[in-house]
Amino acid sequence: MTALLSVNDLHVWLDTARGPLAIVDGVSFDVAAGQVFGLAGESGSGKTITALALLGLLPAGARTGGSATMAGRDLLAMTSSARRRTRGREIAMVFQDPTSSLHPMLTIERQLTEHLRYQLGLSAKDAHRRAVALLTDVRIPDPEAAMRGYPHQFSGGMRQRIQIAIGLACEPRLLVADEPTTALDVTVQAGILRLLHRLCQEKHLAVILITHDLGVLSSLADTVTVMYAGRVAESGPTAQVMGHARHPYTRGLVDALPHPEAADRALVPIAGDPAGPESRPSGCAFHPRCRYAKPSCRIAVPPLVRVDDGREMACPVDPLVASMAR
Amino acid sequence: MSLLEMRDVQVVYQRRDGTPVPAVAGASLDVNAGEIVGLVGETGCGKSSLAKAAVGLVPVAAGTVTFEGRAVHVLGRRARRPSERRLQLVFQNPYESINPRRTVGAQVADAFAIGRTLPKSSWRPRVEDLLRRVGLPVDLARRFPHQLSGGQRQRIAIARALAADPAMIVLDEPLSALDSSVQAQVANLLVDLARDLHVGMLLISHDLAIIRHVAHRTAVMYLGVVVETAPTAQLWSAPMHPYTQALIDAIPHADGAGHLPVALTGEIPDPARPPSGCRFHPRCPHVMDRCLTDVPALEEKAGGRRVACWLHEEHVVAHRAAGVAP
Numbered sequence: 001m002t003a004l005l006s007v008n009d010l011h012v013w014l015d016t017a018r019g020p021l022a023i024v025d026g027v028s029f030d031v032a033a034g035q036v037f038g039l040a041g042e043s044g045s046g047k048t049i050t051a052l053a054l055l056g057l058l059p060a061g062a063r064t065g066g067s068a069t070m071a072g073r074d075l076l077a078m079t080s081s082a083r084r085r086t087r088g089r090e091i092a093m094v095f096q097d098p099t100s101s102l103h104p105m106l107t108i109e110r111q112l113t114e115h116l117r118y119q120l121g122l123s124a125k126d127a128h129r130r131a132v133a134l135l136t137d138v139r140i141p142d143p144e145a146a147m148r149g150y151p152h153q154f155s156g157g158m159r160q161r162i163q164i165a166i167g168l169a170c171e172p173r174l175l176v177a178d179e180p181t182t183a184l185d186v187t188v189q190a191g192i193l194r195l196l197h198r199l200c201q202e203k204h205l206a207v208i209l210i211t212h213d214l215g216v217l218s219s220l221a222d223t224v225t226v227m228y229a230g231r232v233a234e235s236g237p238t239a240q241v242m243g244h245a246r247h248p249y250t251r252g253l254v255d256a257l258p259h260p261e262a263a264d265r266a267l268v269p270i271a272g273d274p275a276g277p278e279s280r281p282s283g284c285a286f287h288p289r290c291r292y293a294k295p296s297c298r299i300a301v302p303p304l305v306r307v308d309d310g311r312e313m314a315c316p317v318d319p320l321v322a323s324m325a326r
Numbered sequence: 327m328s329l330l331e332m333r334d335v336q337v338v339y340q341r342r343d344g345t346p347v348p349a350v351a352g353a354s355l356d357v358n359a360g361e362i363v364g365l366v367g368e369t370g371c372g373k374s375s376l377a378k379a380a381v382g383l384v385p386v387a388a389g390t391v392t393f394e395g396r397a398v399h400v401l402g403r404r405a406r407r408p409s410e411r412r413l414q415l416v417f418q419n420p421y422e423s424i425n426p427r428r429t430v431g432a433q434v435a436d437a438f439a440i441g442r443t444l445p446k447s448s449w450r451p452r453v454e455d456l457l458r459r460v461g462l463p464v465d466l467a468r469r470f471p472h473q474l475s476g477g478q479r480q481r482i483a484i485a486r487a488l489a490a491d492p493a494m495i496v497l498d499e500p501l502s503a504l505d506s507s508v509q510a511q512v513a514n515l516l517v518d519l520a521r522d523l524h525v526g527m528l529l530i531s532h533d534l535a536i537i538r539h540v541a542h543r544t545a546v547m548y549l550g551v552v553v554e555t556a557p558t559a560q561l562w563s564a565p566m567h568p569y570t571q572a573l574i575d576a577i578p579h580a581d582g583a584g585h586l587p588v589a590l591t592g593e594i595p596d597p598a599r600p601p602s603g604c605r606f607h608p609r610c611p612h613v614m615d616r617c618l619t620d621v622p623a624l625e626e627k628a629g630g631r632r633v634a635c636w637l638h639e640e641h642v643v644a645h646r647a648a649g650v651a652p
Contacts, residue, residue, distance in 0.1 A: 042505040043476075155593050156369065185368040185532055186576040191589035193578065212505060215535075215578035219586050243582025256510035257580050258535035266517070267539055269510035273475040 003030035004070060004206045005054075005174055011065035012046070012053050016278075023049045023277050025230040026066070028304075029223075033173065034204040036196070038221030038238065040214060040253075042274040046230040047210045051176045054208075055093055056083040070174070088119050092167035096179035098159035102151040108135075108162055109147040115169040134165040138195060157188035164195065171203075178210045193220050214253060218242045226250050229275045229285035232304055236311025247313045248290045284315070292317045327395055328356035329526045330380060330413070330494050335389035337375045347598045349375040351550035352389065354624065357494065360524040362516065364541030364558065366534050366573065370594050372550040373530050377498045380528060381415045382406075393494060411441055414487035418499035420479030424471045430457075430482050431467030437489035456485040461515060477508035481515065488519070494526040501536055513540050534573050538562055546570045549605045550597055552624055556631040566633040568610050604636065612637055 012024040024046040031037040039047045052058050054068055054075055068075040070090065078086065095101040103111055112134065113127040122130065128147070135143035138161040151159055160180060167175055177196065181189035197220060199205050211217055217224055218238060225235035226249065234247035245251040252270035272289040275281055281288050287297040294317055304314040337350040350372040357363045367373045378384040379391055382398045391398040393413045417423040425433060434453045438444040444452060454464040460481040471479055480500060487495050497516070501509045517540055520527050531537050537544055538558055545555040546569060554567040565571045575588040592609040595601055601608050607617040617636055624634040 042507065157593070186534065186578075186587070187368055187572060187590040190576040190578070190587035194586055194589055197586055213578070214506070214580035218580045218582050219578040219584060238584060239582040241582065242580055253507060254580060256507040258539045267510035267513055269514065270507035273477060273508065274505060 002032070004033045005031040005068065005075075006070075007031075007050075007054070007066070007068045009066035010050060010053060010068060010076075012049050012058065013063045013065075014059070014277075015061045015063075018278075020063070021277050023062075023230055024053065027225075027227065027230075027232055028066075029225050029232075029235065031174065031206045031208060033206050034200055035222045036200055036207045036209050036220050038217040038224040039208060039210045039227065040212065040217050040224060041227035042212055042253075044229075044274050044276045045227040046277070047227050048178055050227075051093070051178055051208060051210055055087060055091060055176065056080070057093075085119075088115050088172065089170045090172055091174045091176060092170070092172040094160075094163050094167045094175065094177040094180050097183050098156065098163045099151070099183075101163060102159060104151055106150075107147065108149050108151070112147070112162075112166055112169060115166065119170045131165075131169070134169060135162070137168070137199075138162070138165045139191075140165070155188075156184050157191060160184060160188075160192055161195065164192075164199075168199070168203075168205075172205075174206045174208065175199075176208045176210070179212070180209070181216055182211065182213065189216070196220060214242060214257060226253070229280050230277060231285065231301070232312070232314060233286065234311060234313040234315075235304075236309075240309055240311050246307070246311070247315050248292050248317070249286045252289070290317075329359045329394060330355075330357040330528065331390070331392045332356070332376070332380060333390045335376065335379050335391060336387040337372070337379050337384055338387040339375075341598070345598050348387075348550055348600075349597055350379065351597070351600065353547065353550065353552045354389075355528075355545055355552060355555070357526045357528050359493065359526050360520055361543065362520050362527040362529055362541045364537035364544040365528060365530045365547060366532065366537055366544060367547035368594055369532065370549075370597070371547045372597070373547050374498055376547070377415070377496050377528065377530050380496050381413055382410065383415070405440070408441070411437075411490050412493040414490055414492040414495045416480075416483050416487050416495060416497040416500050419503050420476060420483050421471075421503070423483055424479055424486075426471050428470075429467065430469055430471065430474070434467070434482065434485050434489050437486065437491075441490060443491070452489075456488055459488060459519075460485045461511070475508070476504050477511060480504060480512055484512075484515070484519070488523070492525060494528070496528045496530075498530045499532070500529070501531060502533065509536065516540055535577050546573065549594060549600055551605060551634065552632075553606065553635065554631070554633045555624075556633075557629070560629055560631060566627070566631065566638055567606075567635045568612050568637070569606050572609075604634075 008028050010024055010027045013020040013022055041047045053064050064076045112131040116122045116127040116130055132143045135146055140146045140161055181192050200207055209221055221238045224238045224241045226233045228249050233249045234241055245254045255268040270289050275285050283298045283300055284302050287293040302314045302316050304312050306312050332355045334352045334354055335350055336352055339347045339349055353376055365373050379386050382401045385400045431453050434456055435449045438449050453467055457464050462481050501512055513536055519525055541558050544558045544561045545552050548569050554570050572590040578587045603619045604617040604622050607613045622634045622636050624632045626632055
């Protein structure tokens with residue numbers, strides 16, 4: 001499996017009054033064509049900033065380090081005009097809230113064909129034909145009528161489908177979906193997940209799925225990286241990381257979820273609150289909330305090491321080992 | 327007599343062109359002391375409107391709402407009646423429901439100031455009691471909301487409701503703005519409060535999985551009507567209404583098994599023009615002829631369950647049983 005996108009030691013710093021703040025602190029992962037790569041973590045873990053860095057959409061004043069190689073070119077080192085050509089044609093993004101990312105006063109046709117005409121140079125007629133095909137592809141009923149509609153005339157699920165159609169307009173090879181179903185009902189969410197799955201299979205599309213919802217991640221992603229406070233806690237095949245979580249943070253996240261087979265069991269929350277970038281603890285950033293923390297966790301940042309079953313994790317205190325020692 | 331009783335409640339809004347929109351179209355629900363009742367359904371099913379009707383924030387067009395045996399009055403310009411102060415509401419977003427410019431302690435003490443229930447000298451110890459009760463350190467009383475995390479703010483919102491010494495709290499999506507690990511903390515807090523203080527709770531959520539862990543009884547709403555209520559465990563193990571089944575099937579599981587959730591076809595219809603007969607019939611996989619014309623009533627079944635579905639009508643069940651018999 002060769003990687004379509006290879007992110008290596010990505011750093012993102014934001015300048016603040018108190019000096020530069022490392023929002024993303026050395027993150028590496030590979031994304032392959034036709035695969036869904038899941039990026040999980042709570043708010044403030046740096047998962048969205050990671051995606052914005054790939055698209056060159058970071059806020060002014062942000063600096064990046066490391067590399068993100070796609071088709072032999074480093075996305076982080078591109079000029080802004082090269083980036084503009086990349087966006088939409090190579091990488092597209094779908095945001096959480098379709099209400100705020102679609103223009104309320106422009107028709108769906110205008111928003112769908114803009115890309116096609118500007119990026120691909122299609123004629124108005126060809127662009128229209130392609131736009132109808134795109135809406136059909138994402139299962140919008142009566143696409144011709146939908147083209148004349150405005151965003152407010154559609155439900156949340158339909159708007160998200162339209163947003164995905166816009167993202168796919170120029171046939172990108174990589175789609176970055178940031179919490180694409182968080183604002184939707186479960187019934188509608190299931191439809192969007194199935195749509196993304198089908199697109200991945202049929203179009204050999206690579207997807208970076210960013211979400212805090214481990215259920216969503218588990219049903220769609222082939223590989224998963226769990227981030228905490230800007231660093232990778234655990235990563236590997238979904239079946240391993242979600243099915244048999246080993247890092248104390250991942251296990252905490254899984255235990256905090258309502259469990260389908262054990263409804264009478266109380267939920268087991270992780271103690272404390274997620275660490276924001278401005279108050280990141282020393283050493284392993286998870287140590288103040290970790291049941292297994294040792295004094296050494298407070299001092300040294302644990303390195304990300306590959307363990308036998310194909311996963312990588314950054315924890316010197318493997319909970320399995322710890323529970324056996326007790 | 328239940329603590330909170332809602333009988334055939336209707337809540338009707340008006341569109342700008344004067345079209346009446348019945349958001350709640352005859353819903354009935356009871357909540358007993360010390361009991362947590364979960365109310366679930368998709369966006370636009372009327373669950374928030376029913377919650378507002380329960381505390382008198384919107385007028386009911388028909389039906390009755392009684393709290394401790396007395397009718398709940400619609401909140402007008404005048405202060406809430408003392409008899410209704412024991413009926414409290416907690417909103418979804420703790421970033422909007424708390425005043426950013428006043429200290430936490432002052433806001434929790436509002437209930438004593440307005441209710442004149444306590445001498446001023448005992449405000450501070452009582453505020454500290456309440457903060458401890460919701461699991462917060464007492465020194466938070468001097469802080470401002472922006473210094474708190476989302477989970478802490480939601481605890482403050484709950485402490486404010488508790489300050490009025492309530493018998494009943496209506497909570498409108500209190501968990502959906504929180505991260506999953508924090509969500510579990512607040513969910514467990516609600517269970518503790520209901521048990522220890524014998525408070526009744528009506529908990530509104532679109533997240534069926536969390537309701538399963540928290541609620542004693544669950545009511546499922548679809549397009550303005552309650553279609554099924556049952557003790558939570560039974561509702562999950564054997565849902566009777568096809569819509570309940572669809573909601574359960576749509577939940578993605580975080581087990582790493584990679585199963586895609588099942589999507590419910592179709593969209594929630596316009597409440598101003600609801601489908602004839604059973605409102606769920608256009609999306610129902612088990613639709614029969616009579617579902618198109620006859621409205622099923624919410625009927626009592628064995629085991630304290632109620633369901634509004636023709637599939638479970640006595641003679642239909644008998645007929646089916648006869649069909650399989652030789």
